[in-house]
Amino acid sequence: MKTIAVLGAGKIGESLLAGLLDAGRAPAELMFTERYSQRAAELTGKYGIEHVDVPTAANRADVLVVAVKPQDIDPLLDEVAPLLGPDKLLVSMCAGLPAKLFERRLAEGTPVIRVMPNTPMLVGEAMSAISGGAHATDEHLELAEELLGSVGRVVRVPEQQQDAVTALSGSGPAYFFYLVEAMTDAGVLLGVPRGTAKDLVVQAAMGAATMLRDGPENHPALLREAVTSPAGTTAAGIRELDKHGVRAALTDAVEAARDRSAELGRAHD
Incomplete structure (x- = not known):
């Protein structure tokens, strides 16, 4: 069994640790790093997983899952770079950061896998898109799929699609939250209690x-048409959405998120 270290135990990092335990991993196979001592003590008490510093994680773990914010990656790589090599696997969950960024900083031959997860990982319903770097093999990708499969679904994509995946799937939950918030406010306006x-x-x-996921008919246009009776209430609502350009606005939002993901990567080139 591989020993796994999660570098950065925020919400995503904690969710992965919890999912790995639920999938049958023993606490002794896991470790994590966390800069805040109170948070580290909380997680160790909750899960029985060892809190270590970054060099210890890099030395002892077979797989290092990087779950820090993109702006924190440089000091982290400074710590781990001298300790990693082809016998380790680095799995990056940092939005926008390409595999080649890590490969430039790490020893030649170090396998890197880029992942774009999303926040439904917190409830075991993540969608994680993975891409292998120059030195990642099918075995490495299968291992990443196994780890991430403990917290949701996993799909392989070419790395050149990762910025678009970030915009669709990584940011996607926020768009749905936004729509639910707006529809709830509309209900309140119409006299329905907020709850x-x-x-x-x-x-x-x-x-x-x-x-959409499990039904016999899962094409969104066909499902929408099935609800939209001629001259009915849904048709009236859809007409207003089209009038206000909601479809175009969503397209623009996804494109803007894609562009920002690409900017994050270029900022570290």
Whole structure:
């Protein structure tokens, strides 16, 4: 069994640790780094996983999962670079940062896998897109799929698609939260109590997502048409969405997020 170190135990890092434990990993196979001692003590008490410093993690772990913010990557790489090589696997969950950034800083031959997860990892429903760097093999990718499969679904994509994946899947939950917030506010405007409005909208979203994923018919346009009766209430609502350019606005939002992801990568070139 591989020993895994999660570098950065924020919400995403903690969720991965919890998912690995639920999937059958022993606490002794896991370790984590965390700059705040109170947070580290909390996680060790909760999960029984050892808190270590970064050099110890780099020395002892077979797989290092980097779960820090992109702006914190440079000092972290300064610490781990002298300690990594082809016998270790680095899995980066840093938005926007390409595999070649890590490969430039690490010993020649160090395998790197770039991952774009999203926050539904907190409830075991993540969508993680993975791409192998120059030295990552199918075995490395399979190991990453196994680890990330403990907290949701995993898909392989070419790395050149990762900025678009970041915009669609990494940022995607925020767009849905935004829509639920707006629809809830609309319900309040129409006289529905806020708690009831939220419950109605959230369950509609849950049901719609389940139909898209698990239903016999899962094409969004066909599902929308099935709800949209001629001259009915849904048709009136869709007309207003089209009038206000909601489809175009969503396209612009995804493109803006894609461009920002690319900027984050270029900032470290």
